[in-house]
Amino acid sequence: MSQTDVAQANPATRDAEVLIVGGGLSGALLAAQLLRLPGRRRILVVESRSELGRGEAYSTVELGHTLNGNAARMSVDPDNPDDLTHWLTQHIAAGGWPESDRQHLPVSQLFAPRGLFGVYVQQRLAEAREQGRARGSSVTHVQGEAVDLEIDRDGARLSLADGRQLRGAVAVLATGMFPAARTPQTRSSGLNAAALDPWDVAAMAALDPQARVLIIGSGLTMVDAVVSLEQAGHRGPIEVFSRHGLLPHVRRQPPAWEDFLAADLSIRRPRQLLRALRQQCHAAQAQGIDWQAPLDTVRVHIGRLWSQATDVQRRQFVRHVRPWWESHHHRSPPLSAELVARLHGQGRLRIHAGSYQGLEPSEDGGLAIRLRYRGSQESVRLAGDALINSSGIEYDWRRVARPFPRQLLARGLVTPGPLALGISAAADGAVYDARGQASARLFALGPPLRGMWWESTAVTDVALQAKALAARLAALPL
Incomplete structure (x- = not known):
C-alpha cells in the first residue's frame, strides 16, 4: 500500500491519525516524539493499565527492583544522553528518592528504582503533551485491552475487549515485552499456574520464612525474584535452575575504550x-x-x-x-548482585545447571518439579515449598496465548521474525504481512522487533526507534 493509498483514507471516520497499541515505555516514547514534531495530529494510546509510561518493567514499586544500567546509560532522549542524570539530580535535590545515598555514587552512576524511572518517563510525556497542545496535537489514553485489528484502504480498525472500536489512519504495535512469568503460553506445563510472580513481594511474605524456594531461570528476572524474597523476609534455602547455570555478571563502571x-x-x-x-x-x-x-x-x-x-x-x-x-x-545492578553473591556465599542460594522438564504431582501439599541435570540422561524429582518462574521473556508470538497477538497472526497481518523472535518488519518499522508485503498502515517498535535487531528492548534502543518511527509517520499524508 503506497502513500497515495494512505492519503485516500477518510478523515471523517477516524478517531485519530495514529493508534498506538501499548502504553508502556515504547508507546509513551513514540507518543512523546510525535507530539514534539510540527503538524497537528490526534494520537490514541490503548493501554490496559491506569497509567502510561510504565508497562511491565516500570510498574514495580519496590525500591530494590532497580534499573540494570546507571543513569548515564538510560536517557529516553536520543539527543541528550544526560537527560536522566539531570532529571534525577533535580528530583533528589527536591527531596525525592532519599535512599539514593545508599549507593555512594555520583548521580550519573546511580541505578534508579524502576518505579522511579517510570515517573521520569511519565514526566517527559507530560512535557511533550504541553508542546503538542501548542501545535494542536493531542494524545489520549484509552484504557482497555486490544483484542483484534483490521487493516483496509481507509485505515486501521482496532477492537477492544469491551466491544469498543477505534479507527485510525495507521496503527503501531508498541506491545512491549511478554514476561514468561506473566504470559499465558499456548504450550504450557502449568508452570505459571503453580509459580509465584517474581515481583509479588506480598505473596512471598505469606510463605514460611524458612520455605525451600525453587526458581526456574538464572537471569535478571531471577535476580529480581531474589530481591523480592529478601524484602518479603524470606530466610530459607533458594535453589536456582537453568540450562547452563550462568549468573548475570555485576555491572561495573569501566573507563572508555576505543570503538x-x-x-x-x-x-x-x-x-x-x-x-x-x-x-x-x-x-x-x-x-x-x-x-x-x-x-x-x-x-x-x-x-x-x-x-x-x-x-x-x-x-x-x-x-x-x-x-x-x-x-x-545483560548485567545485574550492583546492590542486587551483592545480595545474590552474599546468599550464594552463605550457602542459602545454590545454582544448578539443568533443564526444567515439568511439574510433578505432590501428595503432601507442597510441589515438585522434574529436572534433568546438565550432562545427565536421567531426570530427577525435586520437591520444594514454592516455585518461581524466572525464565525471562517470551519473544515467540506463536506461543503467547493472548487474543491480540493470536489474532494478528491468524489474520496474516504479522509474521514471525527471524528465528521466531518477535515479528518481521522493514528497517523503518513497517510490518511485513504473511505475504511478505510491508504495510503502509501497520508499524512496530521495541521488543516486537527483537528478531530484526537482536537488542531491541533496552531504553536507548527503544528511544532511537521511537524518534525514527515518529519522523516516518509524520512524513505520511495522514
Missing part, C-alpha cells in the same frame, strides 16, 4: 566478532582495565551485525553463544 568495531568494518560474522572481542578484553586486562570496557563498545553495533548475519549464523549464535552473551552483557 574497535568502528575502526574495523571487516568484522561482520559472529565468529569474527567473538575472536576480536576476546582479543580486546585480553588487551584491556593486560593494562589493568576491566574487560567490560571493550564489551560495552559493541552495544551500538549489535543491530548492524545481527542484520548482516545469515540465518545459519544467527542460529549458531542463539544456540551456542546466547547464554554467555546475556550473562556478560
Whole structure:
C-alpha cells in the first residue's frame, strides 16, 4: 500500500491519525516524539493499565527492583544522553528518592528504582503533551485491552475487549515485552499456574520464612525474584535452575575504550566478532582495565551485525553463544548482585545447571518439579515449598496465548521474525504481512522487533526507534 493509498483514507471516520497499541515505555516514547514534531495530529494510546509510561518493567514499586544500567546509560532522549542524570539530580535535590545515598555514587552512576524511572518517563510525556497542545496535537489514553485489528484502504480498525472500536489512519504495535512469568503460553506445563510472580513481594511474605524456594531461570528476572524474597523476609534455602547455570555478571563502571568495531568494518560474522572481542578484553586486562570496557563498545553495533548475519549464523549464535552473551552483557545492578553473591556465599542460594522438564504431582501439599541435570540422561524429582518462574521473556508470538497477538497472526497481518523472535518488519518499522508485503498502515517498535535487531528492548534502543518511527509517520499524508 503506497502513500497515495494512505492519503485516500477518510478523515471523517477516524478517531485519530495514529493508534498506538501499548502504553508502556515504547508507546509513551513514540507518543512523546510525535507530539514534539510540527503538524497537528490526534494520537490514541490503548493501554490496559491506569497509567502510561510504565508497562511491565516500570510498574514495580519496590525500591530494590532497580534499573540494570546507571543513569548515564538510560536517557529516553536520543539527543541528550544526560537527560536522566539531570532529571534525577533535580528530583533528589527536591527531596525525592532519599535512599539514593545508599549507593555512594555520583548521580550519573546511580541505578534508579524502576518505579522511579517510570515517573521520569511519565514526566517527559507530560512535557511533550504541553508542546503538542501548542501545535494542536493531542494524545489520549484509552484504557482497555486490544483484542483484534483490521487493516483496509481507509485505515486501521482496532477492537477492544469491551466491544469498543477505534479507527485510525495507521496503527503501531508498541506491545512491549511478554514476561514468561506473566504470559499465558499456548504450550504450557502449568508452570505459571503453580509459580509465584517474581515481583509479588506480598505473596512471598505469606510463605514460611524458612520455605525451600525453587526458581526456574538464572537471569535478571531471577535476580529480581531474589530481591523480592529478601524484602518479603524470606530466610530459607533458594535453589536456582537453568540450562547452563550462568549468573548475570555485576555491572561495573569501566573507563572508555576505543570503538574497535568502528575502526574495523571487516568484522561482520559472529565468529569474527567473538575472536576480536576476546582479543580486546585480553588487551584491556593486560593494562589493568576491566574487560567490560571493550564489551560495552559493541552495544551500538549489535543491530548492524545481527542484520548482516545469515540465518545459519544467527542460529549458531542463539544456540551456542546466547547464554554467555546475556550473562556478560545483560548485567545485574550492583546492590542486587551483592545480595545474590552474599546468599550464594552463605550457602542459602545454590545454582544448578539443568533443564526444567515439568511439574510433578505432590501428595503432601507442597510441589515438585522434574529436572534433568546438565550432562545427565536421567531426570530427577525435586520437591520444594514454592516455585518461581524466572525464565525471562517470551519473544515467540506463536506461543503467547493472548487474543491480540493470536489474532494478528491468524489474520496474516504479522509474521514471525527471524528465528521466531518477535515479528518481521522493514528497517523503518513497517510490518511485513504473511505475504511478505510491508504495510503502509501497520508499524512496530521495541521488543516486537527483537528478531530484526537482536537488542531491541533496552531504553536507548527503544528511544532511537521511537524518534525514527515518529519522523516516518509524520512524513505520511495522514
